[in-house]
Amino acid sequence: MLFAVICLIIVVSLVSSEETLQPNIVFIVADDLGWDDVSFHGSDNILTPNIDVLAYEGVILNQYYTDTEGTASRSAFFTGKYAMRLGTQGISISAAEDRGIPITELLLPSYLQKLGYSTHLVGKWNVGESREHYLPTYRGFDSFYGFVGRSVDYLTYNLIENCNGADYYGLDLFENREPVFDQTGHLTEILTDQAIRIIRDHNTSVPLYLHISHAAPHAGGGFVNLQPPLDSIEANGYIAHSARRLYAGLVTSLDKSIGHILSMLAEREILDNTIIVFVSDNGAAPIGPSQNFGSNLPLRGVKGSPWEGAARGVAFLWHSSISSKIHDGLFHVTDWLPTLVNVAGGNIPENIDGVNQWDTINSDERPKRLDVLITIDDLNGWAAFREGDFKIIIGNVNRNFSGYYSKELKVLRNTIPSYENMLLECDANRIIRETLDLVLDVDLAFAKRKELSMTYINENEINTEPCVPTQAKGCLYNITADPTESNDLWNNLPDLVRHLTLRLRTLWADMVPRRQPQLDPKANPSFHNYIWYPWVENDEVVLEPPKVPTFPLQVSVDELEYLVDINMNTFRDNLNLYIKDMSKSFIRSVSALFSL
Ligand SMILES: *[C@@H]1O[C@H](CO)[C@@H](O)[C@H](O)[C@H]1NC(C)=O
Ligand SMILES: *[C@@H]1O[C@H](CO)[C@@H](O)[C@H](O)[C@H]1NC(C)=O
Ligand SMILES: *[C@@H]1O[C@H](CO)[C@@H](O)[C@H](O)[C@H]1NC(C)=O
Numbered sequence: 349m350l351f352a353v354i355c356l357i358i359v360v361s362l363v364s365s366e367e368t369l370q371p372n373i374v375f376i377v378a379d380d381l382g383w384d385d386v387s388f389h390g391s392d393n394i395l396t397p398n399i400d401v402l403a404y405e406g407v408i409l410n411q412y413y414t415d416t417e418g419t420a421s422r423s424a425f426f427t428g429k430y431a432m433r434l435g436t437q438g439i440s441i442s443a444a445e446d447r448g449i450p451i452t453e454l455l456l457p458s459y460l461q462k463l464g465y466s467t468h469l470v471g472k473w474n475v476g477e478s479r480e481h482y483l484p485t486y487r488g489f490d491s492f493y494g495f496v497g498r499s500v501d502y503l504t505y506n507l508i509e510n511c512n513g514a515d516y517y518g519l520d521l522f523e524n525r526e527p528v529f530d531q532t533g534h535l536t537e538i539l540t541d542q543a544i545r546i547i548r549d550h551n552t553s554v555p556l557y558l559h560i561s562h563a564a565p566h567a568g569g570g571f572v573n574l575q576p577p578l579d580s581i582e583a584n585g586y587i588a589h590s591a592r593r594l595y596a597g598l599v600t601s602l603d604k605s606i607g608h609i610l611s612m613l614a615e616r617e618i619l620d621n622t623i624i625v626f627v628s629d630n631g632a633a634p635i636g637p638s639q640n641f642g643s644n645l646p647l648r649g650v651k652g653s654p655w656e657g658a659a660r661g662v663a664f665l666w667h668s669s670i671s672s673k674i675h676d677g678l679f680h681v682t683d684w685l686p687t688l689v690n691v692a693g694g695n696i697p698e699n700i701d702g703v704n705q706w707d708t709i710n711s712d713e714r715p716k717r718l719d720v721l722i723t724i725d726d727l728n729g730w731a732a733f734r735e736g737d738f739k740i741i742i743g744n745v746n747r748n749f750s751g752y753y754s755k756e757l758k759v760l761r762n763t764i765p766s767y768e769n770m771l772l773e774c775d776a777n778r779i780i781r782e783t784l785d786l787v788l789d790v791d792l793a794f795a796k797r798k799e800l801s802m803t804y805i806n807e808n809e810i811n812t813e814p815c816v817p818t819q820a821k822g823c824l825y826n827i828t829a830d831p832t833e834s835n836d837l838w839n840n841l842p843d844l845v846r847h848l849t850l851r852l853r854t855l856w857a858d859m860v861p862r863r864q865p866q867l868d869p870k871a872n873p874s875f876h877n878y879i880w881y882p883w884v885e886n887d888e889v890v891l892e893p894p895k896v897p898t899f900p901l902q903v904s905v906d907e908l909e910y911l912v913d914i915n916m917n918t919f920r921d922n923l924n925l926y927i928k929d930m931s932k933s934f935i936r937s938v939s940a941l942f943s944l
């Protein structure tokens with residue numbers, strides 16, 4: 349009897365100690381934040397001391413790829429799958445469009461919920477809002493406070509959608525399923541207060557997954573583009589360009605928010621066992637639709653293009669027990685799902701594109717990911733893929749979004765405040781020092797900052813006509829040597845071009861294609877008291893995807909010979925395998941080649 353009791357006690361204490369080992373996860377997403385718009389990347393323009401302190405004390409992911417648009421990146425994050433497998437690639441879901449992550453997919457919050465986590469979304473959703481079962485509380489979140497569309501006005505919380513020539517507008521701020529009418533103030537501060545409330549009310553004997561998905565620094569997406577809190581405009585008074593100063597204000601308020609969230613984690617005494625991730629969903633839009641005057645320099649292109657400026661994102665992970673470092677291996681937005689499910693103690697699902705990167709974050713193991721599909725956009729007709737050092741881009745890419753932007757936005761009219769003082773005096777530094785006894789090593793931080801700064805392109809050296817892909821020829825870069833995509837190697841490395849083209853053709857053939865956005869007049873919030881409610885019944889049939897469009901690069905004779913050649917070699921090498929597997933792959937490659 350006594351033995352049984354002792355056993356029971358041991359079992360109980362093991363179970364509970366295992367439970368306490370599950371870390372809390374606070375995952376913070378910035379919207380359309382440029383590579384150049386956090387100061388830890390080296391820019392002396394917008395200063396982000398709270399973000400930077402956590403980055404310097406954490407693991408900086410220096411080759412972190414997102415997709416190139418919000419819906420695509422967010423759906424890849426939540427499912428661990430490339431967006432093109434879900435039909436969520438390309439331009440983001442419009443509020444009047446009946447589209448969402450297919451309900452057959454299980455999302456990260458559902459996995460964590462099953463592992464005992466309390467799961468909360470604060471802020472942006474934008475992966476489906478036309479049907480009730482697309483909404484966050486139907487997809488694994490215990491609670492939701494935020495907006496379901498792609499962007500809202502920071503002060504009225506209205507979303508405005510131009511639908512077939514008319515402006516549809518209505519409230520897009522909800523608490524779970526209920527519209528929020530009684531709110532005033534700036535959206536970034538409202539979302540921060542909600543996140544703080546969740547941490548304050550959280551039962552700390554249960555692990556917490558809090559996903560904070562800010563609107564900032566996205567353009568307001570309505571009648572007014574940039575609406576920072578007033579005090580954060582003043583803080584950026586040294587920036588000469590007025591739109592840039594407003595954008596900087598949005599970033600400053602985001603940076604402050606992180607200090608406030610840390611403060612509540614410390615007050616609840618859970619900071620030491622909380623993983624904090626900070627990422628951008630994709631690059632900034634210095635020009636074009638949803639222009640926010642952010643900067644991706646020295647990276648090329650804008651949000652929504654296949655260039656690095658769209659897809660190479662700001663990212664780091666912090667936890668009190670992890671040694672700080674810069675991680676230079678490839679990391680993709682789909683990797684969060686397996687990585688976080690793994691640290692939460694769960695089994696990693698099969699048939700995903702994400703790779704569990706916990707070991708690469710936690711120790712110095714070799715990179716786990718060797719390649720990444722950066723984007724497939726079948727409506728625009730382009731694609732980009734990276735393997736090792738090299739990136740290939742093919743298709744009909746719009747030259748108008750393929751340049752280097754925002755240099756003129758960064759002009760200063762006054763002396764910039766002391767970065768060192770800001771780092772030392774910010775909330776994050778104080779809280780980490782007081783709570784965890786971690787003292788920021790300023791010299792080390794500055795050395796990291798220097799290492800992370802990419803040399804700005806020398807405008808005299810840069811090709812005046814940098815490569816832009818067409819149907820006849822793509823572009824190829826060694827990104828390690830040339831992160832600014834200025835030195836095209838397509839004609840120099842034909843074997844590599846053939847190999848990468850074939851890989852991209854095969855991925856292209858795997859996609860779930862999409863249609864041009866069909867905006868439905870029935871979505872108009874004017875029918876629902878000016879609130880954006882779901883307007884399609886759950887059981888209404890989802891349209892079958894269209895046929896896979898033709899791969900947007902012409903087949904060369906060279907490439908055809910290469911394809912036949914490698915398949916013949918495989919045939920000779922392994923007859924049995926060929927019959928079982930390679931014949932499938934051959935049919936797939938040939939189908940991809942001729943878009944059958
Ligand atoms: C906190 O969660 C634990 C474990 O589920 C539960 O036993 C306890 O009653 C909860 N405390 C409160 C105050 O709800
Ligand atoms: C690019 O910009 C030029 C000048 O503004 C415009 O005339 C042209 O239509 C644009 N091209 C595309 C493909 O958008
Ligand atoms: C790409 O560039 C890097 C940096 O210059 C170089 O070390 C590497 O060898 C290049 N990769 C290949 C495969 O040529």
